[in-house]
Amino acid sequence: MIEVRGLTKRYGARTAVDALSFTVGPGELYALLGGNGAGKTTTLNLILGLLAADGGEVRVDGVAVGPGARPCAVYVPEVVALYPDLDPLETLALFASVAGRTVSEADRAGALTRAGLAAEHHHRRVGTFSKGMRQKVALALAEVQGARSVVLDEPTSGLDPLASAQLAERLAAAKAGGAAILMSTHDVLHAANLADRVGILQAGRLVAELDATGMDAAALLAAYQAHAG
Amino acid sequence: MTAAVTALALAFGLAGAGAYQARHEEHEELRTYGDERFSVQSADHPHAIAHRGYVVSRPPPVLGFLDAGLDGALGRWLTLDAHRTRPLEGARVGDLTRAPGAGRLDLGLLFTLVLPGFVVLLVHDAVAGERRRGTFAMLRAAGLQPGPWVAAKLAGAAARVGLAVFLPAALVAAALTAALASDAWPRLVAWLGVQALGLAAWAALTLALSAWVRDPPRALGMGLMGWGLLTVVIPPLASTAARAATRPPPPGVLSARLATWAESAHAQTEDLRARAIRDVRRRHPEWDGNGDSPEVLDAVMLRLADREVAERMAALLDQLAAEQDREATLAAALSFASPGGLAQLAGSAVAASDLAQARLAEAHYEGYRRELMAWINRWWAENGQGGFDAWSDTLKDLSSAPRPTPPRSPARLAWAGCRLPCLLLLVLCAVGGAAFALESRRSLRGAA
Amino acid sequence: MSAWGQLLRLETRRLLRSPRGRAVSAALFVATAAAGLLGARLAAAHVAAGQADLEAARARVEARMRGDAPLSPVETALWEDTVVARGVAPLAALTAQDLAALPDAAAVRLTHPPTALAARAERSPAAALLGTFDVAWLLSLVLPLAVLGLGYDALARDRARGNLAALLAFAPSAWGLVTARVGAVTVAALVGLGPGLAVALAATGALDGPLAATDALLVLLLAAAAALAFSAATVAVSAFSARPGTALVAGLVGWAVVALALPLGLAAFAQAAYPDPDPRPELDATQAAQSILTKDADRLVAEEARRRPELDPERAADGVQSVLRFERLRAAAHLRRVQGAGFERRRTQARRAELYRLVAYLSPTTWLSHGLAALADTDPEARQRFMAQAEAFQSQLALHVEAPLLDRGAAPGGWPRLTTPPDADRTPALLGAALYAALAGLATALAARRLDRGALTPAEEDA
Known part of the structure; x- marks a missing residue:
C-alpha cells in the first residue's frame, strides 16, 4: 500500500510537487497522468526515497519513507536496463543477494515463469532481451523480493502493441495477487486500459482524481483536457 | 578550459623557467670559475695543465626553460684532461624519478602530456555530439556532402584546439622566451610548430574516434583512456624495447681498454722511437740521423702516443654514439603510435636539450682539448726539456686567450633530431584525418 | 554459499563477461608479462x-x-x-627504470673516492626522457588506469539507470x-594481473640468485592490496x-593528480629542499689536493705517518719499500x-634521497x-648504499x-673482488x-555511506 500525504518538493522558487496526496491500495493500479514537466518523475522519486521531500509524508506498506529509509518496493524505470551480461536467473539472484538473501533457482525460475518469461529465455543474457521481456524480469523481482508495492515509470513507452497487452496481463495478475501498483504515464489510452484510478497532475498539483473503471480512452482524454488543458 | 590551460601553462612555465634560471646562473659562474682557474694554474710543467684537467661548464639548452629534456640527467660540467678520465660530472641521475619526462616540470611536459587530454575533451563530441543531437541526420537529409563536412569539421577542431588549448600555452612560451632568450625566436617558432603538430595529431585521431564511436560519453571515455595509455604506456614501452635491443659497451670496459692502449702506446718504446725518428726526418730533411736530433725525441714519441690513443678513443666514442643513435631512432620508431612521445623527442631536439646537443658540446670541448694537447706537444717539441723557463710566459699568453664557447646548437642538428618524429607525427595526422574522412564518407553516403 | 559470496560471484561474472572487462584483464596480463x-x-x-666492467678491470690489473x-x-x-660491481637483486627486473639511474x-683507486661508472641513464636518451615500462611503472601508473576502466561505472551507471x-x-x-x-x-583486475605477475616473477629466474619466496609473496x-585500494x-x-561519464572524468583527473602531478611535485620539492651545493669549493679543494700527488709532500706524508705509524717510510727495510x-x-x-x-655534495644527495623516500608516502601510487x-634494492638511497660499500671495499683493498x-x-685469495650483495628492505612493502x-x-x-545517506536519483542515461 502506498500512502502520500501533503507531499511537497521545491527547487528554489519553483514548486515541482505541491501538497500532493493520494493512496494506492492493495490490489489497485493507480496511474499518475500528466504532460511533460507536470512532476510525475519527481513524485515517483520522492515516493521511492530517491529525493528528500520538503514537506509531507510517504508511507509504503505502512513504513515511512525518508532520508536513509527506503521503501520496500520494486521499481521498474522507463529504461529497464538491468545487467546485460547476466541471465534472468542470475539477475534475480543478484537482487536477492544484495538484500542478504539467497533464493533457490527453482523459486527464481518459478517467479520468472509467473511473470510471463518463458523457460527457454531463462538462460539467455538480458542484454539480448526486448524492453517487454526486461519488464517481465523486473516484475518477477517483486515476487522474489516479496514486495507488496510496485512503482513503474512510463512502462508502456516504447512497447509494441503485443508487449503492451502482455504487460497489462502481468499487471492484472500482480493486482490480483494484492500488489499496490503506482504507474506514471502520459499515455491516455494505456492509462484508461490499465488503471483503476487516475490522478491528473498539472504543475505539481493533483488537479483531479478519477475512477477509471469502465472509463474509455476518449472519456479519459476529455476529462484530462478539461482539467489540464 | 582556456583559463585552466593558462593556469597550468603559467605553473609549468614558471617552474621550468625557475629551474633554467638557476642552471643558467650556475653555468655562468662555473664558466668564469673555469677560466680563472685555468689562468692561475701553476706553471711548473707544460703537461700539468693536461693531466690535472680543467673545468668547462656545459651550457644549458637554448630553450631549456621550455623543454629541459635530458639536461637534468646529463652532466653540468666537464673536466678535461689528457686521458679524459671523467667526461661528465654533476649529473643528477641519482634523483631520476618514476614520473614521466624524468620528473621535470616545464612547458614541454605540459604540451606533450597534459594538453592532449584537453584536446580529447574539446574534440570528442565533434561528430558524436551531432549524432546524439540528431543534427547529423538532418544535415545528411539536407544533402550534405562528405568534402565540405570533413573540411568544416577539421577546420573547426583546429580552431577550437588552436584558440582554447594551444594559444594560451604558446603565449606563455613566448613571454618566457622574451624574458629569458630573446634571440631564440626562430627556434621558439620551430618548437611551437612541433608542439602544434603533436596537438594536431591528437585532434585528428580524436576526430576519427568521435566519428567512429558515435556516442559522446563513449567517445570521451575511449579518448581519455587512449590519452592515458598513449602517454604513460607507449613512450616508456618504446624506450624499454629500444634499450633491450641495443647494447652500448659497458663504461668500465671502455675505460680499461683506453688505459691499456695508452699504456701500450707509451710502452712500445722501440716502435715509437723508430716512428719518432722517421717523423723528425720527414720534418727536418737536413738531418742525417747522426748527432743530436733537431727535436726532442721523447716529445715526438709522446705526441704520437697521444694521437694514437686519441684516435682509438674517438673510434670507441663513435661506437658508443652509434649505439645511442640506434637506440634513439628505435625509440622514436617504436613510439610511432604516441603523438606525446614523438612530440617529446622532436621538441627536445628543437629545444637543444637532447643527447645530440649534449654530444655537440662535448665534441666541441674534446676538440679544444685535443688542440691544446697538440699545442703543448708542439711547444715541447720546439722548446724541449730545457725550455721550461719560457713556459711560464707562454702559459700567460695561453691563459689570456678566451676559452672556447661551444657553438649555439646548429639548425641542422635540431632538424636531424626532430625529422623522424615530425614525419611520424605527420603520418599520424594523415591517418587520423583519413580515418575521419573515410568514416564520414561511409556515414554520409552509406546506410549509416 | 553466503548471500555476499553469491553476490561477489555474480558481480565478478558480470564484469568478466563484458567485453570491456575481458579486454582490460587481457591487456593487464599481456602488459604485466x-x-x-x-x-x-x-x-x-x-x-x-x-x-x-669488473672483469675488464681485473684482467688489466692482473696484466699490470x-x-x-x-x-x-x-x-x-x-x-x-x-x-x-653492483649486485642486482632478481626483483630488480620489476624496477628496471631505477636500474637505469644506478x-x-x-x-x-686508493687515491680517490670510488667513482661510479656512468649509469645507463647518462648514456641513454630514451631511458631518461621517456621512462621505462617496467612492472613498477605498470603497477603505479597503469594499474589505477585499468581499474578505473573496469569500475568507473560500478555504481554511477546503476544510479543513472x-x-x-x-x-x-x-x-x-x-x-x-x-x-x-x-x-x-579487484578480482577482475587480478585475473589479468596475477598470471602476468607470475610470468614476471618467473622471468627473474633467468637472473643470478634465487628469488626468495617471501619476497615473491610480498x-x-x-x-x-594496491588493486583493492584502487578499486575501492x-x-x-x-x-x-x-x-x-562524470565518474570517468573525475577518476581520470584524480589519477592525473595522484599518479602524475603528485610524484612530479614531490620530486621537485625534494630537489628544492636540498639543491645541489655550489660545485666550486669542491672543485677547488679537489684541485688543491691534486698537488699532493704531483709535488713533494713530505709534510703531509709525515702527518699521515703519525696516523699510521706502521706505514712510516722510515721503518722500511729497503729503498723500494720506503718509496711504496x-x-x-x-x-x-x-x-x-x-x-x-x-x-657537502654527498650529504646533500643523501638527505635528498632520504626526503624523497619519506615524501613519497604522500602519493598512493x-x-x-x-x-x-626497496625489495629490489633500487630505492632512492641505493646509490648511496653502493658507494658506501665501494668505500668499505677501498679500505679492504688498502689493507x-x-x-x-x-x-x-699477501692476503689469501689474491686480488680482492666484490659484487655487492643486494640489500632488500621488506618494511616499505609491508607498510x-x-x-x-x-x-x-x-x-x-x-x-557505502554515500549510498545509504545520499540521493539515489536516476539521471538521464548517457550510455
Whole structure:
C-alpha cells in the first residue's frame, strides 16, 4: 500500500510537487497522468526515497519513507536496463543477494515463469532481451523480493502493441495477487486500459482524481483536457 | 578550459623557467670559475695543465626553460684532461624519478602530456555530439556532402584546439622566451610548430574516434583512456624495447681498454722511437740521423702516443654514439603510435636539450682539448726539456686567450633530431584525418 | 554459499563477461608479462655490464702485475682501477627504470673516492626522457588506469539507470553491495594481473640468485592490496557521481593528480629542499689536493705517518719499500682531502634521497613503486648504499696491498673482488600493503555511506 500525504518538493522558487496526496491500495493500479514537466518523475522519486521531500509524508506498506529509509518496493524505470551480461536467473539472484538473501533457482525460475518469461529465455543474457521481456524480469523481482508495492515509470513507452497487452496481463495478475501498483504515464489510452484510478497532475498539483473503471480512452482524454488543458 | 590551460601553462612555465634560471646562473659562474682557474694554474710543467684537467661548464639548452629534456640527467660540467678520465660530472641521475619526462616540470611536459587530454575533451563530441543531437541526420537529409563536412569539421577542431588549448600555452612560451632568450625566436617558432603538430595529431585521431564511436560519453571515455595509455604506456614501452635491443659497451670496459692502449702506446718504446725518428726526418730533411736530433725525441714519441690513443678513443666514442643513435631512432620508431612521445623527442631536439646537443658540446670541448694537447706537444717539441723557463710566459699568453664557447646548437642538428618524429607525427595526422574522412564518407553516403 | 559470496560471484561474472572487462584483464596480463620479460632482459643487461666492467678491470690489473715491468700491489691499487660491481637483486627486473639511474659498477683507486661508472641513464636518451615500462611503472601508473576502466561505472551507471534504488530497496545497508563491487573489480583486475605477475616473477629466474619466496609473496600481496585500494577508490568515485561519464572524468583527473602531478611535485620539492651545493669549493679543494700527488709532500706524508705509524717510510727495510710506503701515505692524505671536499655534495644527495623516500608516502601510487624498489634494492638511497660499500671495499683493498709492505705476506685469495650483495628492505612493502588496505577500507566506507545517506536519483542515461 502506498500512502502520500501533503507531499511537497521545491527547487528554489519553483514548486515541482505541491501538497500532493493520494493512496494506492492493495490490489489497485493507480496511474499518475500528466504532460511533460507536470512532476510525475519527481513524485515517483520522492515516493521511492530517491529525493528528500520538503514537506509531507510517504508511507509504503505502512513504513515511512525518508532520508536513509527506503521503501520496500520494486521499481521498474522507463529504461529497464538491468545487467546485460547476466541471465534472468542470475539477475534475480543478484537482487536477492544484495538484500542478504539467497533464493533457490527453482523459486527464481518459478517467479520468472509467473511473470510471463518463458523457460527457454531463462538462460539467455538480458542484454539480448526486448524492453517487454526486461519488464517481465523486473516484475518477477517483486515476487522474489516479496514486495507488496510496485512503482513503474512510463512502462508502456516504447512497447509494441503485443508487449503492451502482455504487460497489462502481468499487471492484472500482480493486482490480483494484492500488489499496490503506482504507474506514471502520459499515455491516455494505456492509462484508461490499465488503471483503476487516475490522478491528473498539472504543475505539481493533483488537479483531479478519477475512477477509471469502465472509463474509455476518449472519456479519459476529455476529462484530462478539461482539467489540464 | 582556456583559463585552466593558462593556469597550468603559467605553473609549468614558471617552474621550468625557475629551474633554467638557476642552471643558467650556475653555468655562468662555473664558466668564469673555469677560466680563472685555468689562468692561475701553476706553471711548473707544460703537461700539468693536461693531466690535472680543467673545468668547462656545459651550457644549458637554448630553450631549456621550455623543454629541459635530458639536461637534468646529463652532466653540468666537464673536466678535461689528457686521458679524459671523467667526461661528465654533476649529473643528477641519482634523483631520476618514476614520473614521466624524468620528473621535470616545464612547458614541454605540459604540451606533450597534459594538453592532449584537453584536446580529447574539446574534440570528442565533434561528430558524436551531432549524432546524439540528431543534427547529423538532418544535415545528411539536407544533402550534405562528405568534402565540405570533413573540411568544416577539421577546420573547426583546429580552431577550437588552436584558440582554447594551444594559444594560451604558446603565449606563455613566448613571454618566457622574451624574458629569458630573446634571440631564440626562430627556434621558439620551430618548437611551437612541433608542439602544434603533436596537438594536431591528437585532434585528428580524436576526430576519427568521435566519428567512429558515435556516442559522446563513449567517445570521451575511449579518448581519455587512449590519452592515458598513449602517454604513460607507449613512450616508456618504446624506450624499454629500444634499450633491450641495443647494447652500448659497458663504461668500465671502455675505460680499461683506453688505459691499456695508452699504456701500450707509451710502452712500445722501440716502435715509437723508430716512428719518432722517421717523423723528425720527414720534418727536418737536413738531418742525417747522426748527432743530436733537431727535436726532442721523447716529445715526438709522446705526441704520437697521444694521437694514437686519441684516435682509438674517438673510434670507441663513435661506437658508443652509434649505439645511442640506434637506440634513439628505435625509440622514436617504436613510439610511432604516441603523438606525446614523438612530440617529446622532436621538441627536445628543437629545444637543444637532447643527447645530440649534449654530444655537440662535448665534441666541441674534446676538440679544444685535443688542440691544446697538440699545442703543448708542439711547444715541447720546439722548446724541449730545457725550455721550461719560457713556459711560464707562454702559459700567460695561453691563459689570456678566451676559452672556447661551444657553438649555439646548429639548425641542422635540431632538424636531424626532430625529422623522424615530425614525419611520424605527420603520418599520424594523415591517418587520423583519413580515418575521419573515410568514416564520414561511409556515414554520409552509406546506410549509416 | 553466503548471500555476499553469491553476490561477489555474480558481480565478478558480470564484469568478466563484458567485453570491456575481458579486454582490460587481457591487456593487464599481456602488459604485466611483457613488462616483466623486458625488465628481466634489462636487468640481465645491467648485471652483464657490471660483470664485464669488473672483469675488464681485473684482467688489466692482473696484466699490470704480471707484465715485463710488473707493478707492485701498492702501485696497482694506486694507479689502476679495481672495479666493484653492483649486485642486482632478481626483483630488480620489476624496477628496471631505477636500474637505469644506478651505476652498474664503481672504479676504486686508493687515491680517490670510488667513482661510479656512468649509469645507463647518462648514456641513454630514451631511458631518461621517456621512462621505462617496467612492472613498477605498470603497477603505479597503469594499474589505477585499468581499474578505473573496469569500475568507473560500478555504481554511477546503476544510479543513472535507476537500478540503485531497486537494488537497495530491500538491503539493510549498501555495505554489501559496495564491498561486492569493490571485490569484483579487484578480482577482475587480478585475473589479468596475477598470471602476468607470475610470468614476471618467473622471468627473474633467468637472473643470478634465487628469488626468495617471501619476497615473491610480498610482491603479490602488495599488488593485490594496491588493486583493492584502487578499486575501492574507483567505486567511491562512482558512488559520488551521477553519471558514468562524470565518474570517468573525475577518476581520470584524480589519477592525473595522484599518479602524475603528485610524484612530479614531490620530486621537485625534494630537489628544492636540498639543491645541489655550489660545485666550486669542491672543485677547488679537489684541485688543491691534486698537488699532493704531483709535488713533494713530505709534510703531509709525515702527518699521515703519525696516523699510521706502521706505514712510516722510515721503518722500511729497503729503498723500494720506503718509496711504496711514501706513496701509500701520500695517497691516503690525498684521499682524505678529496673526501672532505665532496662531503657537502654527498650529504646533500643523501638527505635528498632520504626526503624523497619519506615524501613519497604522500602519493598512493608511489607506495607501490617504493615498496618494490626497496625489495629490489633500487630505492632512492641505493646509490648511496653502493658507494658506501665501494668505500668499505677501498679500505679492504688498502689493507690487502699494505700487507706485503708490513711483511705480513699477501692476503689469501689474491686480488680482492666484490659484487655487492643486494640489500632488500621488506618494511616499505609491508607498510605500503597496510596503507593500501586502510585506503580501501576508507574508500569503501565512504561509498557505502554515500549510498545509504545520499540521493539515489536516476539521471538521464548517457550510455
